[in-house]
Structures are given as C-alpha cells and as structure tokens.
Amino acid sequence: MSQSGEPAAPARARRGRRAAGEDDARTEIVEAARRELAEHGYDRTSLRGIARSAGVDAALVHHYFADKAELFTAAMALPLRPDRLVTEVLDGPRSEIGTALVRALVTRLDDRRVRDGVIAIVRTALGHEFAARMLREFLLREVLHRVATELELHDGELRAGLAASQLVGLIVARYGIHLEPLARATADEVVRRVGPVVQWYLLEDLPSR
Amino acid sequence: MSQSGEPAAPARARRGRRAAGEDDARTEIVEAARRELAEHGYDRTSLRGIARSAGVDAALVHHYFADKAELFTAAMALPLRPDRLVTEVLDGPRSEIGTALVRALVTRLDDRRVRDGVIAIVRTALGHEFAARMLREFLLREVLHRVATELELHDGELRAGLAASQLVGLIVARYGIHLEPLARATADEVVRRVGPVVQWYLLEDLPSR
Numbered sequence: 001m002s003q004s005g006e007p008a009a010p011a012r013a014r015r016g017r018r019a020a021g022e023d024d025a026r027t028e029i030v031e032a033a034r035r036e037l038a039e040h041g042y043d044r045t046s047l048r049g050i051a052r053s054a055g056v057d058a059a060l061v062h063h064y065f066a067d068k069a070e071l072f073t074a075a076m077a078l079p080l081r082p083d084r085l086v087t088e089v090l091d092g093p094r095s096e097i098g099t100a101l102v103r104a105l106v107t108r109l110d111d112r113r114v115r116d117g118v119i120a121i122v123r124t125a126l127g128h129e130f131a132a133r134m135l136r137e138f139l140l141r142e143v144l145h146r147v148a149t150e151l152e153l154h155d156g157e158l159r160a161g162l163a164a165s166q167l168v169g170l171i172v173a174r175y176g177i178h179l180e181p182l183a184r185a186t187a188d189e190v191v192r193r194v195g196p197v198v199q200w201y202l203l204e205d206l207p208s209r
Numbered sequence: 210m211s212q213s214g215e216p217a218a219p220a221r222a223r224r225g226r227r228a229a230g231e232d233d234a235r236t237e238i239v240e241a242a243r244r245e246l247a248e249h250g251y252d253r254t255s256l257r258g259i260a261r262s263a264g265v266d267a268a269l270v271h272h273y274f275a276d277k278a279e280l281f282t283a284a285m286a287l288p289l290r291p292d293r294l295v296t297e298v299l300d301g302p303r304s305e306i307g308t309a310l311v312r313a314l315v316t317r318l319d320d321r322r323v324r325d326g327v328i329a330i331v332r333t334a335l336g337h338e339f340a341a342r343m344l345r346e347f348l349l350r351e352v353l354h355r356v357a358t359e360l361e362l363h364d365g366e367l368r369a370g371l372a373a374s375q376l377v378g379l380i381v382a383r384y385g386i387h388l389e390p391l392a393r394a395t396a397d398e399v400v401r402r403v404g405p406v407v408q409w410y411l412l413e414d415l416p417s418r
Binding site for chain 1: 344345349370375377382386388391394403
C-alpha cells in the first residue's frame with residue numbers, strides 16, 4: 001500500500017499550474033455546454049457551438065470529450081452513461097437483454113453517489129421544461145434510437161421507450177420514494193421480476209388487441 | 210342549459226358568510242394535516258391528532274373528510290385518489306386488472322390539472338424525505354396492501370409495488386419528460402403494451418430462476 005500511495009502527493013504538486021489551467025478550460029467548456037444545452041436542447045447543440053460559446057478551439061473540446069454524449073453527461077453531472085450501459089448489454093445474447101439491462105442498472109445504483117445523481121436529474125427534468133427537453137432528446141438520440149437500430153425493430157423506439165419507462169419507474173419507486181417492500185428486495189429478486197418485463201417490451205410479440 | 214345554469218349565482222350569494230366560515234375551518238384542518246403528516250408520516254398521523262393540531266373537534270374533521278386517505282390527498286393537493294382507482298379496478302374481472310388499471314390511469318392523466326398535480330407530487334417526493342415518506346406510507350397502506358389483500362397473494366405488496374413502479378415510470382416518461390414516441394402514442398396503444406405487464410406483475414407465475 002505504501003508503495004502505491006506515497007508518490008501521489010509529490011506528483012500532484014509537480015502538476016501544479018499546468019493542471020489548474022487544464023481544469024479551468026475543461027470547466028469553461030462544461031459551463032458553455034450547460035448554457036448551450038439549456039438553450040437549444042440536445043439535438044441542436046454542437047461541439048463547435050459549445051467551443052464558440054466557451055471561447056476555445058473546437059479541437060480542445062474534442063481533447064477533453066470523446067463525443068456529445070460525454071459532454072452531456074458532464075454538463076448534467078450524470079453519474080452514469082445510459083448510452084454505454086445499453087451498448088454493453090446489446091453486445092450480449094439477445095435472449096438475455098432484459099435481465100442484463102436490469103442487472104446492470106441495479107448494480108450501478110448500488111453506489112449512493114450514482115443513485116443520488118440520477119434521482120436529481122429526474123427531479124430537475126420534472127420541474128423544468130429545458131431539462132426535460134435535454135433529457136428526452138439525449139435519451140431518444142443516444143439510447144432509444146441505438147436500441148431500435150441494433151435490434152432491427154420497426155417500432156423499436158416505442159419499445160425502448162416503454163422499457164425506459166419501467167427502468168425510470170424502478171429508479172423512482174425503489175431508490176427515490178423507497179417504496180417497500182420493493183426498496184428492500186434483493187438485486188436478484190428485482191432482476192428476476194423486472195428483467196422479463198424489459199425483455200417483453202423490447203422483443204416479444206404483443207397480445208392481439 | 211339556462212335552467213341548470215341560472216340558479217348558481219343567487220345560491221352562491223345566499224350561502225355567503227356561512228360558506229366562508231366553513232371554508233376557513235376546512236382550510237385549517239388541511240393545514241394541520243400537512244404539518245402532522247410532514248412530521249409524523251402517514252402511518253403515525255391520526256385524524257384525532259390533526260383535530261388537536263387544528264384546534265377543532267374530531268367530529269368536525271370527520272364532517273369534512275371521510276377518512277385519512279381523503280385528508281392526505283387534500284393535504285398533498287393530489288388530484289386523484291390512487292386508492293379509489295385501485296378499488297374500482299379490483300371490482301372488475303381478475304383477468305383484466307392490468308389493462309383496466311392502465312386505462313383508468315391514462316384516462317385520468319388526460320386532464321392536464323391531474324397530470325401536473327401528480328407530477329408535482331413525484332418531484333417533491335424525490336427532493337424531500339418527509340414527502341417521500343408520506344407518499345410511500347400512503348401507497349403501502351392504502352394501495353399496495355389493499356391490492357395484496359384483495360388478490361390474496363402472499364407476495365402481493367411486492368407485486369403491487371412493481372406494478373406501481375411501472376405506472377410511476379409511465380407517468381414520469383410519458384407525461385413528465387415527454388419521451389417520444391411514447392408521449393404521442395395513443396391511449397389504446399399504451400394500454401395494449403403496458404396492461405399485460407401490470408397484469409403479469411400482479412398475477413402471473415414468475416419464470417424459474
């Protein structure tokens with residue numbers, strides 16, 4: 001432990017001024033992103049526009065952020081990447097997507113910081129139309145559309161939206177309101193009960209009307 | 210139209226002072242209920258305690274409010290009665306509970322005032338522990354427990370909680386965040402897709418582990 005712990009303080013001191021300057025630029029970009037997203041929504045905000053608003057070169061934005069989704073999650077202080085979570089799960093077996101998605105989400109939400117951050121986003125979106133717009137455009141573009149494309153479903157965005165509604169509801173009821181006995185159910189129990197629902201929304205045939 | 214419309218104004222004028230006094234007492238009771246609920250939660254608040262806090266006789270509380278659930282919905286300005294909605298649906302055929310519940314909810318949420326009120330409650334509960342506690346205790350006592358008892362299920366509260374999580378998620382995603390294409394889907398489409406899920410949560414066998 002001492003070998004890996006000791007060098008930290010001197011290394012931090014050496015980085016000094018340089019690191020502070022980098023942090024400032026990054027912070028300015030994130031603040032510009034927040035302004036642009038609030039004004040124009042997710043779809044109509046570009047990395048170029050954010051660079052202009054921050055007064056920096058577009059290359060510097062790309063230096064810090066791989067894509068718009070990454071800048072969005074930084075601007076919203078979103079402690080998880082729903083787009084990456086979905087991409088991971090879509091790489092697995094098609095028959096287990098529902099279960100894998102619920103397990104991935106519940107596992108991430110075990111972390112209190114993640115849980116609190118996600119709940120704060122939902123709460124803000126319920127109170128402010130600009131936040132709701134950012135969130136819905138981000139989810140449609142980076143999550144629902146991706147699911148629909150990967151699964152090759154004609155009604156994929158609606159299916160993915162229904163699955164998302166169940167996952168959001170799980171977040172609100174289990175972690176936000178702490179509705180019992182759902183709040184104290186084990187992760188396995190939640191996966192067993194909610195996984196098939198998410199799978200059904202995404203891939204199963206609908207009942208006849 | 211004129212026959213049913215005309216008497217309204219004189220009648221209102223005749224009630225005059227009396228009505229104002231009644232409104233005051235009712236308002237004081239609702240305010241006392243809000244204080245008591247915020248401090249003690251739903252379970253540990255009694256109509257007697259509310260009467261004491263409002264400085265009125267318990268009989269007066271009973272004059273205005275049939276039960277604690279009614280006083281709760283008034284105190285929270287909740288524009289629908291989830292407990293009544295569930296009771297109505299439980300009176301219908303067991304095989305259609307899921308569909309009937311989703312249809313009843315979506316129909317009520319067509320009304321903008323209802324929608325805005327429900328979303329405000331969820332948002333408040335996500336930001337304040339006392340509001341979350343009131344809501345979860347109310348839902349467990351008056352909704353989930355009732356569903357479990359009526360359906361005679363040993364794991365009924367968990368099943369009802371999962372169904373509630375889907376309904377809350379539908380409220381948040383469709384009416385709060387306006388996630389497309391779910392937000393513009395017809396009521397029939399939502400009932401057709403979400404109804405079977407609620408039915409499954411409440412009554413179907415679980416898959417083997």
